[in-house]
Amino acid sequence: MREEVPHSHPRYASLKLREAIVAGVEQGVTSIHGLVAHGRGEAFDYLIGEASQPFALEAVRAGAALLLQARQPVISVNGNAAALVPAELAALGRLLPAPLEVNIFHASRPREQAIREVLLANGAEVVLMPTEEAQLSFIESNRRFVHPDGIFRADVVFVPLEDGDRCQALRRMGKEVVTVDLNPLSRTARTASVAIVDNLARAMPLLLEVVAQLRPEAPAVREGLVAAYDNHRVLRAAEARIRSGA
Ligand code: PTJ
Numbered sequence: 233m234r235e236e237v238p239h240s241h242p243r244y245a246s247l248k249l250r251e252a253i254v255a256g257v258e259q260g261v262t263s264i265h266g267l268v269a270h271g272r273g274e275a276f277d278y279l280i281g282e283a284s285q286p287f288a289l290e291a292v293r294a295g296a297a298l299l300l301q302a303r304q305p306v307i308s309v310n311g312n313a314a315a316l317v318p319a320e321l322a323a324l325g326r327l328l329p330a331p332l333e334v335n336i337f338h339a340s341r342p343r344e345q346a347i348r349e350v351l352l353a354n355g356a357e358v359v360l361m362p363t364e365e366a367q368l369s370f371i372e373s374n375r376r377f378v379h380p381d382g383i384f385r386a387d388v389v390f391v392p393l394e395d396g397d398r399c400q401a402l403r404r405m406g407k408e409v410v411t412v413d414l415n416p417l418s419r420t421a422r423t424a425s426v427a428i429v430d431n432l433a434r435a436m437p438l439l440l441e442v443v444a445q446l447r448p449e450a451p452a453v454r455e456g457l458v459a460a461y462d463n464h465r466v467l468r469a470a471e472a473r474i475r476s477g478a
């Protein structure tokens with residue numbers, strides 16, 4: 233029987249996310265390795281104050297602008313993202329609009345299918361699956377198998393909670409990458425075009441809000457946000473926050 237987290241608990245939000253990740257594993261959506269990745273994320277979240285900081289908000293604005301500017305944006309979904317924010321990922325797909333694409337590191341056909349089902353049940357309109365017809369260059373893991381009309385052709389890819397290898401490969405293939413990663417020191421954060429250093433569960437509602445705000449704006453407004461953005465400066469601000477212990 234699942235234990236209820238009392239609302240009064242000082243770390244209620246964090247414990248609810250733990251429940252969601254555990255439920256993801258139980259439902260065959262999240263890899264068992266996803267629990268370890270989540271724990272690492274929790275540690276960084278604690279260090280940034282378990283709140284969306286100004287460096288995250290700046291990255292959310294640039295990331296939203298980049299996704300809206302894209303000719304062919306795609307939202308890549310792994311087992312952790314599908315457990316934590318399936319409805320928000322589906323909503324982003326409808327809003328941009330952009331297809332969602334299942335892409336996982338720890339190879340498993342049943343898990344790919346379970347992720348697809350959870351996204352469809354949460355309102356996703358298009359969920360592409362990995363294929364053997366289209367493969368990414370510069371990468372050897374299971375993540376190289378992509379859909380020919382999805383990640384393979386995309387110019388901007390949203391890849392929350394990524395492993396660094398694919399982020400690097402996508403960049404080397406000339407694509408822009410928007411990621412959400414609580415670790416500002418990770419290879420993903422450092423090689424992404426825009427790294428939102430925040431918990432995915434907090435970043436997604438912010439991203440949805442900013443995409444909705446920027447959508448009706450003139451293209452010059454989005455271009456200005458992208459041009460002014462400096463990922464390395466934003467990562468230095470995130471790292472400074474962690475080191476200051478504020
Ligand atoms: O479903 P699969 O097979 O694709 O596997 C997904 C995981 C996440 C297990 C896989 O991609 C992996 O091993 O990732 P890493 O290399 O552990 O990187 C995950 C990164 O996400 C780490 O830098 C964590 O700090 C960060 N992270 C974990 N939870 C969150 C997070 N960032 C934002 N929000 C979170 N909730």
